[in-house]
Amino acid sequence: MAFNFLSGRDYLRRKKLRERKKLVSVALGFPDLVFAVGAIPVFPIRMESFKINTYLTALNSATSVLGWGLTSKVLDFARQFDVFKLVDKILEDVVSSINEKYNELYDLGVQEDLAEELCYGVKALYGMHKSKGKNVDANLNFAMRCGEWNKLSESLKLLVPNQIWVDIPSKELNNEDLALEQMVNNIKNAIEKLEALTGNFISDNSLQKQFRIGNQVKRFYKTILYEISASDFYPCNPATFAEILALLTITFQDYNSNPQRYLENISQIVKEMRKRINKKVGMDTSNMPRLLFSPIYAGYEPEIHEIIYELGGRTIYADWDILGLLEEIPVSQNSDPIEEYAKFLLNASKKGIGCDDQNMTDSYLTSAKNLEIDGLIFNQVFGCPSISSIYNNLMLKIKRELDLPATVITFKKIGENVDEVKSNLRPFIEKLRI
Numbered sequence: 479m480a481f482n483f484l485s486g487r488d489y490l491r492r493k494k495l496r497e498r499k500k501l502v503s504v505a506l507g508f509p510d511l512v513f514a515v516g517a518i519p520v521f522p523i524r525m526e527s528f529k530i531n532t533y534l535t536a537l538n539s540a541t542s543v544l545g546w547g548l549t550s551k552v553l554d555f556a557r558q559f560d561v562f563k564l565v566d567k568i569l570e571d572v573v574s575s576i577n578e579k580y581n582e583l584y585d586l587g588v589q590e591d592l593a594e595e596l597c598y599g600v601k602a603l604y605g606m607h608k609s610k611g612k613n614v615d616a617n618l619n620f621a622m623r624c625g626e627w628n629k630l631s632e633s634l635k636l637l638v639p640n641q642i643w644v645d646i647p648s649k650e651l652n653n654e655d656l657a658l659e660q661m662v663n664n665i666k667n668a669i670e671k672l673e674a675l676t677g678n679f680i681s682d683n684s685l686q687k688q689f690r691i692g693n694q695v696k697r698f699y700k701t702i703l704y705e706i707s708a709s710d711f712y713p714c715n716p717a718t719f720a721e722i723l724a725l726l727t728i729t730f731q732d733y734n735s736n737p738q739r740y741l742e743n744i745s746q747i748v749k750e751m752r753k754r755i756n757k758k759v760g761m762d763t764s765n766m767p768r769l770l771f772s773p774i775y776a777g778y779e780p781e782i783h784e785i786i787y788e789l790g791g792r793t794i795y796a797d798w799d800i801l802g803l804l805e806e807i808p809v810s811q812n813s814d815p816i817e818e819y820a821k822f823l824l825n826a827s828k829k830g831i832g833c834d835d836q837n838m839t840d841s842y843l844t845s846a847k848n849l850e851i852d853g854l855i856f857n858q859v860f861g862c863p864s865i866s867s868i869y870n871n872l873m874l875k876i877k878r879e880l881d882l883p884a885t886v887i888t889f890k891k892i893g894e895n896v897d898e899v900k901s902n903l904r905p906f907i908e909k910l911r912i
């Protein structure tokens with residue numbers, strides 16, 4: 479999965495130039511319509527070139543020649559001698575290489591005179607389009623109920639003229655039937671534009687095929703979050719485990735442009751994790767508090783899971799679950815896939831990005847309860863008037879209703895306040911470990 483992320487540039491170039499596929503930029507986890515029309519969704523940072531760790535390239539070649547079973551035996555063998563902390567090292571390199579690039583693209587976004595008060599994620603996404611937007615044939619944008627996000631969408635028009643927008647009906651519209659009708663029409667509009675772009679036709683079958691793959695991906699994702707992360711024995715150290723969750727958060731946005739391969743990768747991750755836990759290869763984490771750290775999708779300090787690990791805790795990243803994007807889309811012979819997709823989007827926008835403070839707070843409480851965490855660390859992103867404003871209320875409710883402690887750290891740019899974060903978290907985690 480990491481290799482597919484980092485080598486995206488070559489893969490996408492091949493798809494565009496040799497196979498004449500249309501590239502459509504996406505973000506936040508909405509690639510389904512693009513796959514269904516036979517185009518290639520891309521979270522635009524993947525068009526950049528990345529430094530790829532030599533071991534990762536070797537590992538990727540090994541899996542294609544030997545298959546996963548044999549490769550993992552070789553890894554187990556290497557691990558016994560602790561020759562090098564192979565997987566830990568690879569993932570650490572992958573995550574830092576992605577984050578270096580994120581900062582570069584954020585800087586590019588800032589130079590472009592985007593309003594100072596916009597959040598890191600919005601600026602970085604703008605920078606990504608500034609850097610590589612010329613390679614995409616369209617941008618598919620779900621106009622979430624976040625003012626900042628929608629300001630970005632306006633600015634993107636200059637970089638990617640072919641904008642395909644799916645508006646989300648206003649939350650003031652207190653009529654569920656009407657909201658559903660509007661949502662269905664908005665999706666149909668976007669489908670028409672995608673069909674015109676590609677010359678392909680989106681059938682009920684192609685949509686349902688995509689939803690089936692997406693549903694399986696979501697099930698595996700939830701298995702990692704709810705079953706494996708709750709286990710008292712981890713298949714690797716908790717910092718590496720958090721890196722896998724971070725990688726899932728970023729790659730879920732476009733499935734690394736290949737849904738079938740992504741599904742195989744995530745199922746392989748789950749299989750490998752379970753096997754290690756059963757064989758007791760990994761780490762006993764029973765005395766380490768589990769801390770939900772969120773939101774991260776719009777930028778966070780990636781050192782955080784190392785810091786938490788050093789202080790004796792485990793980090794859980796679960797943004798897509800909290801924001802309702804891991805809900806499955808019903809697929810049956812009699813269901814109308816466009817209507818089911820409309821319900822999924824309405825549901826996500828009722829409890830996720832840009833919804834009202836009350837619902838957003840409740841989404842956090844539900845996930846905190848279901849994930850059975852020991853505490854919450856809230857990532858207050860500079861320039862976010864939406865999610866960030868819920869913290870005070872969330873802290874009160876999480877204490878009152880779940881009897882869980884919570885704390886907050888602020889984030890503006892990667893690497894800016896690591897020492898401050900460390901000293902803020904130390905007393906919080908020490909208290910939890912008593």
Ligand code: SF4
Nearest residue numbers: 597624626776862864
């Ligand atoms: S909700 Fe906040 S963090 Fe998310 S895009 Fe909007 S401003 Fe950025």
